[in-house]
Amino acid sequence: MPSTAPALPLADVTVSDAALRRFLHGLPGVDAVGLEARAAALGTRSIKTTAKSYAIDLAISMIDLTTLEGADTPGKVRSLCAKGAAPDPSDRSAPAVAAICVYPDLVREAKAALRGTGIAVASVATAFPAGRAARSVKLADTREAVAAGADEVDMVIDRGAFLAGRYLQVFEEINAVKAACGDAHLKVILENGELAAYDTIRRASWLAMLAGADFIKTSTGKVAVNATPANTLLMLEAVRDFRAATGRQVGVKPAGGIRTTKDAVKYLVLVNETAGDDWLDPAWFRFGASSLLNDLLMQRQKLRTGRYSGPDYVTVD
Amino acid sequence: MKFEYAPAPESRATAPVASSYGLFIDGEFRPSAAGKAFKTISPATEEVLSEVAHAGADDVDAAVAAARRAFPRWSGLPGAERAKYLFRIARLVQERARELAVLESLDNGKPIRESRDVDIPLVAAHFFYYAGWADKLPHAGFGRDPRPLGVAGQVIPWNFPLLMLAWKIAPALATGNTVVLKPAETTPLTALRFAEICRQAALPPGVVNIVTGDGTTGAALVEHPGVDKVAFTGSTAVGRGIARAVAGTRKKLTLELGGKAANIVFDDAPVDQAVEGIVNGIFFNQGHVCCAGSRLLVQESVAEELLAALKRRMATLRVGDPLDKNTDIGAINSAAQLARIRDLADAGTAEGARRWSPPCDLPTEGYWFPPTLFTEVGQSHRIAREEIFGPVLSVLTFRTPEEAVAKANNTPYGLSAGIWTEKGSRMLWLAGQLRAGVVWSNTFNKFDPTSPFGGYQESGYGREGGRHGLGAYLDV
Numbered sequence: 001m002p003s004t005a006p007a008l009p010l011a012d013v014t015v016s017d018a019a020l021r022r023f024l025h026g027l028p029g030v031d032a033v034g035l036e037a038r039a040a041a042l043g044t045r046s047i048k049t050t051a052k053s054y055a056i057d058l059a060i061s062m063i064d065l066t067t068l069e070g071a072d073t074p075g076k077v078r079s080l081c082a083k084g085a086a087p088d089p090s091d092r093s094a095p096a097v098a099a100i101c102v103y104p105d106l107v108r109e110a111k112a113a114l115r116g117t118g119i120a121v122a123s124v125a126t127a128f129p130a131g132r133a134a135r136s137v138k139l140a141d142t143r144e145a146v147a148a149g150a151d152e153v154d155m156v157i158d159r160g161a162f163l164a165g166r167y168l169q170v171f172e173e174i175n176a177v178k179a180a181c182g183d184a185h186l187k188v189i190l191e192n193g194e195l196a197a198y199d200t201i202r203r204a205s206w207l208a209m210l211a212g213a214d215f216i217k218t219s220t221g222k223v224a225v226n227a228t229p230a231n232t233l234l235m236l237e238a239v240r241d242f243r244a245a246t247g248r249q250v251g252v253k254p255a256g257g258i259r260t261t262k263d264a265v266k267y268l269v270l271v272n273e274t275a276g277d278d279w280l281d282p283a284w285f286r287f288g289a290s291s292l293l294n295d296l297l298m299q300r301q302k303l304r305t306g307r308y309s310g311p312d313y314v315t316v317d
Numbered sequence: 318m319k320f321e322y323a324p325a326p327e328s329r330a331t332a333p334v335a336s337s338y339g340l341f342i343d344g345e346f347r348p349s350a351a352g353k354a355f356k357t358i359s360p361a362t363e364e365v366l367s368e369v370a371h372a373g374a375d376d377v378d379a380a381v382a383a384a385r386r387a388f389p390r391w392s393g394l395p396g397a398e399r400a401k402y403l404f405r406i407a408r409l410v411q412e413r414a415r416e417l418a419v420l421e422s423l424d425n426g427k428p429i430r431e432s433r434d435v436d437i438p439l440v441a442a443h444f445f446y447y448a449g450w451a452d453k454l455p456h457a458g459f460g461r462d463p464r465p466l467g468v469a470g471q472v473i474p475w476n477f478p479l480l481m482l483a484w485k486i487a488p489a490l491a492t493g494n495t496v497v498l499k500p501a502e503t504t505p506l507t508a509l510r511f512a513e514i515c516r517q518a519a520l521p522p523g524v525v526n527i528v529t530g531d532g533t534t535g536a537a538l539v540e541h542p543g544v545d546k547v548a549f550t551g552s553t554a555v556g557r558g559i560a561r562a563v564a565g566t567r568k569k570l571t572l573e574l575g576g577k578a579a580n581i582v583f584d585d586a587p588v589d590q591a592v593e594g595i596v597n598g599i600f601f602n603q604g605h606v607c608c609a610g611s612r613l614l615v616q617e618s619v620a621e622e623l624l625a626a627l628k629r630r631m632a633t634l635r636v637g638d639p640l641d642k643n644t645d646i647g648a649i650n651s652a653a654q655l656a657r658i659r660d661l662a663d664a665g666t667a668e669g670a671r672r673w674s675p676p677c678d679l680p681t682e683g684y685w686f687p688p689t690l691f692t693e694v695g696q697s698h699r700i701a702r703e704e705i706f707g708p709v710l711s712v713l714t715f716r717t718p719e720e721a722v723a724k725a726n727n728t729p730y731g732l733s734a735g736i737w738t739e740k741g742s743r744m745l746w747l748a749g750q751l752r753a754g755v756v757w758s759n760t761f762n763k764f765d766p767t768s769p770f771g772g773y774q775e776s777g778y779g780r781e782g783g784r785h786g787l788g789a790y791l792d793v
């Protein structure tokens with residue numbers, strides 16, 4: 001059935017629901033205590049001076065600067081785009097963010113505002129954030145976003161189907177969305193908070209990668225539990241193992257709740273020591289965040305001037 | 318581009334070291350009667366840190382006499398009163414945690430990450446735990462009125478200097494004994510800092526005495542007729558000598574000796590966590606751990622995959638300055654220990670095992686050994702039989718659970734073991750088959766004051782920690 005699945009050494013595991021289930025349930029288990037202990041241990045790395053300065057600029061360049069509110073307006077999106085292109089008006093050496101992430105109806109606005117900057121426009125589609133709509137609606141949502149100019153599409157998986165064990169259905173849907181994306185990059189949101197168990201998150205990660213995801217993303221940012229160091233560590237293990245098994249590299253995007261420089265640096269340490277430096281690049285790792293950028297800018301100013309400035313020295317957009 | 322972590326050294330200023338230290342006897346610091354002293358160095362740099370008094374027989378005599386004098390009053394205090402002192406010590410350890418961690422890393426060579434996050438918190442936890450027992454001894458299961466033994470002579474090793482001190486002193490004091498403790502020759506500084514904490518806690522003079530020195534000092538203490546109880550942690554060879562010296566006397570004895578633990582990984586194990594557990598099992602504290610998981614037994618069907626993951630992980634270990642907060646593996650404690658590790662590792666190569674270490678730059682000064690892995694190891698190789706006490710892992714394979722049990726138990730030691738599997742029934746079955754004092758499952762090298770610790774066979778006898786640990790210091 002799957003027609004647009006990329007040719008992978010593992011293509012035969014997706015021939016039937018049973019084969020897919022056997023494969024996903026045959027993945028190594030996750031010991032929750034051990035996983036969380038490892039994530040916590042990596043969180044104690046001490047990143048100072050030159051390493052901190054490197055990490056801050058890298059983190060800024062990895063941000064998908066996001067606004068996903070019902071009250072979003074074209075004006076708000078335009079000002080966010082301006083901020084993404086030149087985050088620190090007092091210091092033009094601050095890097096630009098990786099992408100601006102908006103709802104599909106605001107893609108055209110963002111695209112126009114970012115013309116010539118090299119910054120990508122990402123759009124959440126597929127009936128974000130619940131994903132509870134007919135497949136035809138999800139695909140139409142995706143096509144509209146891409147037609148409006150989205151360079152990247154963030155889709156949500158059907159958690160209901162996944163938790164019910166209908167893995168092939170989820171696989172086919174991701175596959176179909178991938179086809180609808182055309183040249184746009186597809187980020188698949190697992191919504192870890194709703195998958196709950198670590199074993200399930202690993203299975204969902206592999207399912208998304210098998211179905212052609214360019215990125216796997218922790219969460220929508222709209223539920224109680226979003227990105228955590230532990231579930232991001234687990235997904236980094238998954239992309240690392242997937243590349244070893246298939247030769248194809250997939251990116252990771254934690255989203256939701258990452259607000260401080262300290263947090264962001266911890267995630268970069270996870271990337272560095274789990275997947276490795278091949279992933280320390282905006283092409284392979286992103287932060288989905290709205291308020292992280294200002295803290296990074298304040299820390300950046302502190303490193304440059306030796307003094308803390310304060311929230312009035314960064315912009316609100 | 319690479320994410321290089323800039324050095325993040327912990328400041329030495331929090332832990333000033335005096336140019337010389339005396340013996341702690343009867344609540345006072347004093348020079349040794351013979352005026353002898355020895356130097357303690359930083360194994361990471363070979364820099365001399367301080368000069369420490371070398372206790373002779375006269376000094377040991379004085380320390381035992383002081384402990385004897387203090388015994389009636391200390392053992393006569395209500396348990397709740399003794400508990401107050403122990404609680405006070407525990408809180409002082411917490412307050413001075415940073416100072417103690419820095420001092421421990423300086424003198425021992427272990428990474429500050431471990432002394433700060435593992436050793437010192439556990440030291441405080443042991444004093445808190447046994448403080449809680451001091452007024453509940455009649456309810457500990459040793460009869461209605463268990464009595465202390467008297468003067469405890471305690472000799473501890475250099476791998477966890479302050480933690481081993483806590484394992485020895487906390488239960489001894491809680492049960493009403495007084496103590497003469499001899500820290501290891503290469504790591505005396507935190508024990509002497511602990512003596513200051515005893516004074517700060519206003520512990521009555523003579524309750525805790527600390528005599529520094531080498532093996533001769535330890536022998537004088539163990540053989541002293543005024544000692545009622547001997548507790549020793551260290552090598553099996555020295556333990557044998559102590560057992561011989563104590564045989565035929567009325568002294569009670571506990572020995573916590575070497576180990577050659579099997580860490581058994583089944584094909585359904587949580588792979589990523591198993592790799593962490595293997596790393597923690599053998600590279601924690603540079604492998605200077607008597608319960609280290611130094612023999613990895615892997616099910617053959619996953620051996621290749623697991624070893625690839627293990628090697629990838631080992632390549633991320635950061636070896637270097639123990640005071641750098643990002644260091645994972647610090648210095649080998651002494652030149653003698655480094656020579657022993659080299660000798661055994663060379664024997665591994667000579668006997669036909671395949672040796673592997675990740676590329677890593679070792680500092681030019683100090684004592685260093687890279688994390689090392691041996692594959693194609695046979696049960697008859699020395700590296701599979703003898704305790705190396707260094708960052709050297711021997712990998713063996715097995716096909717069936719029965720074979721895993723046979724290989725794991727085929728050792729003169731029996732201190733600890735590890736099991737990695739997602740299958741609960743197999744885990745419980747195997748734990749019952751293994752002859753080891755501690756069996757960890759899906760974890761390794763986890764310590765807790767509530768959990769008894771001790772060995773089978775040449776790993777010694779007696780238990781430390783938990784309720785069982787009280788029994789070793791009570792007349793039961």
